[in-house]
Amino acid sequence: MRTAMTFSPDGRRNAADLHDSSSFDHVGRDAGADFAAGRVLADLADADPRIVVGCADLTYVTRLSTFGARHPRRFLYYGISERNMIGAAAGLATTGHIPYVCTFACFSAILAYENIRTDLAYPQVPVRILATHAGISMGFFGTSHHATEDIAALRAVAGLTVLSPCDPVATEAMLRATVGHDGPIYFRIGRGREKAVYTDPTQLRLDRPTTLTQGGDVLLLATGVMVQEALAAAATLATDGIGATVVDVHTLKPFPRTVIAELAAAHSSVVTVEEHTIEGGLGTLTVEALAAAGVGTPVHKHGLRDEFAIIGPPTHLYQYYGLDPHGIATVVRRMHEHRARTPLVSEPLWTPDDRAAVLAARS
Missing domain, CATH: 3.40.50.970 (Thiamin diphosphate (ThDP)-binding fold, Pyr/PP domains)
Structure with a gap:
């Protein structure tokens, strides 16, 4: 039986008994x-x-x-x-x-x-x-x-x-x-469940992306909710000896082409992460910026490919598409390994086998 919905004095809905932490409270989805x-x-x-x-x-x-x-x-x-x-x-x-x-x-x-x-x-x-x-x-x-x-x-x-x-x-x-x-x-804007990345609004400038961590190997560019996931992935990568510079690309248009190109030139590879198709989004903007500046650092675009998303709890979908810290760290690791062999990385680095493993773990 569905619990009756009531309202608290501040106008918010009370969904205390409808929580499902694995799915962002699907029924009481505005709670918290x-x-x-x-x-x-x-x-x-x-x-x-x-x-x-x-x-x-x-x-x-x-x-x-x-x-x-x-x-x-x-x-x-x-x-x-x-x-x-x-x-x-x-x-x-x-x-x-x-x-x-x-x-x-x-x-x-x-x-x-x-x-x-x-x-x-x-x-x-x-x-x-x-x-x-x-x-x-x-x-x-x-x-x-x-x-x-x-x-x-x-x-x-x-x-x-x-x-x-x-x-x-x-x-x-x-x-x-x-x-x-x-x-x-x-x-x-995301779903209101984003973890805190900033503590002070003055940390952020609209005219340039914000560098959140410094690393000497991979430039990890993220936007929106993927910034918190990229930061968690970078912490994991550090234990593997891979240094990742994490950058919050919060201004997508006008795109900070010059700054992004300069950052990319100082790293051996770039991985972009977005909760979006890889066609035309942050990854494409990055590739265009590097090409215009003549920067040859290889870029791997990580996100949804030429597909519509499957249906399921949001947190599970992030795992399925490799958009959680584990998936992002896996992609960066593979990019780093590929760079040791060849500068060209054309295939997806989050594979159908990775997706199948997520489904198997959930079954």
């Missing part, structure tokens, strides 16, 4: 999440009357209820009407407002791609899209709710800034730093 945006925007709106927030049927799961409770007349609820919400936000922006609109990444970047392109980017209006639950973090909900193509699609939209914070502190830093930005911004 921290998206930062609701509270940060509420604080910013205290001093800036231009800020308004729109939500598409996700008030509680995205924590925008915090903003709605403090600024009810500036909180707009659109229901399951994401494309309409983005179009309405464009209109609000033309009247002097700064609209922030929030929905899952699959519904903003994929479903409403045309609205982002034509309603926001073409007229260059200051609308900010808070695209939560990016990548495969919606697990059980399947392909319609996965967003593994959004970086590739949106990087092609002229005049659109694409930011990918890795934790709530990074999200807060980016929100505060971009209030006055003239054009539209796409914030690619």
